[in-house]
Amino acid sequence: MKLAPTIAFLVGISASVGNAAVNVDAIPMGNPQGTPEMFGTWTVTKVLCRDCAGRRPEEVGTKFTFAPTSFTDPFSITCANASYPNRAIPGDQVMKLFGSNLPKSAKNLIPQKGSVIDARLACDKGPVGRVLFLGDDKAIYLYEGEDYFIERAKTP
Amino acid sequence: MLPPSTGAKLAASAENFLITYGEARYASPPVSDRAFDCSYFVWLVIRTVNPHFDREASGAIAADRLRFQPVLGAPEAGDIVYFPPGPVPYEVKKGRKGNYPGHVAIMVSASEFIGMQSSGVGRVHVPDTWWWPRTKEFYRYIGPTQ
Numbered sequence: 076m077k078l079a080p081t082i083a084f085l086v087g088i089s090a091s092v093g094n095a096a097v098n099v100d101a102i103p104m105g106n107p108q109g110t111p112e113m114f115g116t117w118t119v120t121k122v123l124c125r126d127c128a129g130r131r132p133e134e135v136g137t138k139f140t141f142a143p144t145s146f147t148d149p150f151s152i153t154c155a156n157a158s159y160p161n162r163a164i165p166g167d168q169v170m171k172l173f174g175s176n177l178p179k180s181a182k183n184l185i186p187q188k189g190s191v192i193d194a195r196l197a198c199d200k201g202p203v204g205r206v207l208f209l210g211d212d213k214a215i216y217l218y219e220g221e222d223y224f225i226e227r228a229k230t231p
Numbered sequence: 232m233l234p235p236s237t238g239a240k241l242a243a244s245a246e247n248f249l250i251t252y253g254e255a256r257y258a259s260p261p262v263s264d265r266a267f268d269c270s271y272f273v274w275l276v277i278r279t280v281n282p283h284f285d286r287e288a289s290g291a292i293a294a295d296r297l298r299f300q301p302v303l304g305a306p307e308a309g310d311i312v313y314f315p316p317g318p319v320p321y322e323v324k325k326g327r328k329g330n331y332p333g334h335v336a337i338m339v340s341a342s343e344f345i346g347m348q349s350s351g352v353g354r355v356h357v358p359d360t361w362w363w364p365r366t367k368e369f370y371r372y373i374g375p376t377q
Binding site for chain 2: 100101103104124126128129130131132133150151152160162172173175176195197198200201202203204205217218219220
């Protein structure tokens, strides 16, 4: 009669180990044409910095435009030959991938359930930027000294 | 026709690796060919002309007079751009005066460099607002090639 709980315990251990063993780095990027949830006008609504003390978030209000064959990235370039190689990664694995690089203020924005789209902004001969699309018209634009929380206009 | 110079080879390798490692993420210290830092990218590039090149941190590259020669004039394709640790003018202007880590990358033209950036391996068009106002130095690889 004790067999069933023992099996359940073992299954639980197995699932846990299996999930931890997933090499998220090995998930390939594809679908360079992007997806509709990427396209539209996005506005910086929050600066995510490692140490925001004394920093004036002047980037708030900056607008990006991502379209199927072009994009405007005020922190990089305007591109007329765009692509968006991307991959879906489990939400609970995002911090594992970018944890040492993302500010702590980004952590609470990452949905732990479902997946996040990790996309490169590529122009002509390769990538110039990276965006984590979180769903619900929210995303994080990865930049240098800080990252930007961006939200998509409801009527692109 | 003259064979391509070492600089041209390094620039071509950086362009190739922009695609090859386009999915990689920034990680320091490096974890693998899919998660690494800026000096690891430079190491990958230089290895294409010298497979025996030992990986050096960005500051060590700038200090290595045996294999890297300072460039006093305008940089050329294949030169290494080195940003020493220090404040970033773009951030200082916004009130943040702390120091940022050093960085190293490969110039692929006078107006572009390719390196492992915070967002992954990427091309940076310069002059930009974040990188180019920083203190920067250029070095040319003069080590052995094969």
